[in-house]
Amino acid sequence: MKRHSSRGVSALSCLAVLALAGCGASGSDPGAGGGSASGNASGVAAKPAAGCKSGDQNPTGKPEGEITFQTTNLKKDFSGFFTKLIADFEKQYPDVKVKWIDDPGDAGFNSRILAQARACDLPDVVNVTADTVNELNKAGDLVDIDKVAPDAGKVFVPTIWDSIKSTSNAAHPALPWYWGPSVQVYNKDLWQKAGLSKPPTTVNGLLDDAVQVGKKSGGKYYAIIGNRDWDYMTDWQSLGVQLMNSDQTKFTFGDDSKAVSYLDKLRQVYQSGGMRKDSVTGPGDPTNDYSAGTLVWGSSNASFLRYLQQNAPKVYDASAVAPYPTNPDGTVPFNGQYVSVPTNSKHQAAAVAFARFLTNDANQLAWCKDPKVVIFPTTSAALKDPYFTSGSGSGAFGEARKIAAQAALKAKANPAVPYFSGTVSTAIQKAFQQVVTGQKPAATALKEAQDAANASLDS
Amino acid sequence: MPASTADSTVIERPGQVVHTAQPAPVRRSKSRPQLGAERFRKWWTPLLWVGPSVAALIAFSIVPFANTVGLSFTDARALGGPVRSVGLDNYRILLESNEFRNAVFNSILYMLIAVPLLVMLPLLVACLVNGTFRFGGFFRSAFYIPAVASTVVIAIVWQMALRDDGPVNAILTAVTPIQEAVPFLSDRWLLLFSAIALTVWKGIGFYMVLYLAALANVDETLYEAATIDGAGPVRRFFHVTLPGVRPMMYVVGVLSAIGSLRVFSEIYILGGPTGGIGGQDATVPFYIRNVGLAVDGKLGLGSAASVMLFVLTVGFLLASQRLGSKAEE
Known part of the structure; x- marks a missing residue:
């Protein structure tokens, strides 16, 4: 009987370990606990103290190499737009190859970004929100755009560009991308x-x-x-x-x-x-x-x-x-999407060039005109385009576009x-x-x- | 019979070895060619079968668990930065935290209510649909459907049904004296009980299938003997069925208890990302998620809460195992 008990205890302990230590959030067990957040707060090892080492010793050199570009839940609806944008970029920079990946942007997005950051394995160009930029910048994981491309901010609405400068290290750790004024x-x-x-x-x-x-x-x-x-x-x-x-x-x-x-x-x-x-x-x-x-x-x-x-x-x-x-x-208030280049990138010059290409005036405006989306650019010239100033579209929709674009020119983070x-x-x-x-x-x-x-x- | 060997091992026919009362190492002539399945019977063959599972278990359960235990003694943050050892500080913070104590209370209450229901209701349903009768297959499938559906989808449906302006309240206010909407999703206790009801409803089908398998193993002659002795359906249930499925009841109890302590989605969808008003219905996994997995999360504190949840679960399992053993004795 005792032997039987100890075996049972061992089996139960193993079961509990499996149940609680597993990192999965699959929640496959039906009934009780059908969906679990996971009993484990960590699935990754601790990272070095001072952020990731720079993956590129010559970030201002000639753009070249293969880079990875990660968006958030955009592939389903905008595959055509981004495929063309990447092709245009590769034509302009023949030594650069862009591999596009798309995170589903679901509830696990933060966990995945955290895991990538802790492993110093963030994509070369990554679409992130302000809170993630802030945390990654504090951890020393993002390239300061001012250092590698001092003129990068000229195209953006001045109040937006000036206000997104980090107060902790006076850096511009990201380029502002699309958003929607209230x-x-x-x-x-x-x-x-x-x-x-x-x-x-x-x-x-x-x-x-x-x-x-x-x-x-x-x-x-x-x-x-x-x-x-x-x-x-x-x-x-x-x-x-x-x-x-x-x-x-x-x-x-x-x-x-x-x-x-x-x-x-x-x-x-x-x-x-x-x-x-x-x-x-x-x-x-x-x-x-x-x-x-x-x-x-x-x-x-x-x-x-x-x-x-x-x-x-x-x-x-x-x-x-x-x-x-x-x-x-x-x-x-400006609260939009950002594009960052992590310090772990091995091709920072190419990554910064692509981030700038992605957020430039023409490409932001082109995407805003896509009929499947209602977004607003962060560049001054695009916001002054007749597409926004004349309130294209009918009814409430056209009026909203006009009002939002006017507001966007006064945006500040x-x-x-x-x-x-x-x-x-x-x-x-x-x-x-x-x-x-x-x-x-x-x-x-x-x-x-x-x-x-x-x-x-x-x- | 072929020749006997000196170490008492008898070769019945080529390729087959039968041990006698005095087992001894099998010695075969190296020159003799191995035939059939024997060619694959190497000492490392079993390792090939269990190796991938053991490797997966180590990589995805044991190592993360050890890592969690290690991190629970540090001030690690979700996004890295300097990591310092803080000793038992995280555990002290947890024990002093009203929020954590409330989460532990909710988890235990959840388990104490959900587990008995998940042990008994599926058994009753299994008894009802067991055997061959008209539409039996239909009922068995119908009860199993909730187990197949995603918890998130089901919880969303329940959320829509239980809203202040949802169909449940519409019916209640129409056919009962209740004038105002019943706050299923915003009252501290009603929200918790709604989530438990959802868990139980979803689990009935799954555990019913386990009980059906157990019922198939109960000897039919016991029922016949009990019937001849004059036992009615109720007595047969208590004196034949229950003893016959007791091991399965224990398994269901353990599985549903672990599940109850891990519950998250039901509370999240019914009670929102805070876990009810002011987080009053949050469970331990909810707490872990909120403190450890946010972009500014405290990985060390979340890990300590994970370890506490582990201890709670193992403690419960050991206690129930001990009680089960005593009952058997």
């Missing part, structure tokens, strides 16, 4: 039902209107969704909330009365019925609710109108657009924004939920979120 998209029919007269011009005005929608709607429709993850950062910038101190070493949003007041107003919207109660923990994307005709304000990203036009034409016809409230200085990701973002979302549902006072919840955010910086 616009207000609203349902005119519901708007009128709620007795609203004109689009709000401030964030506080928008939330006041949302309260009014809640009072008038009787639960038949709502003003906004409760998960503010997509919009709160734009709103806070518009309100002038002090996100961090000047050198980005401490979070300060919890001490700012404007942030506290913003959350109090959100709670009023919740209490008035201006948001569906369970949308507080639901998806951050309002597209489904807006498409169903039960939401007054839709996504602030103009590209969402394309989806609406194709999938909910009646709601599209009832939609109107207006400028999104700007920052106190009249600028609008806030250096604190990339820090509001990962654990910091989660802490803030939790605070929002607790305040909106009345579980905690705004000042307390924000202070706790700020402490959690600062703890993540300290350690």
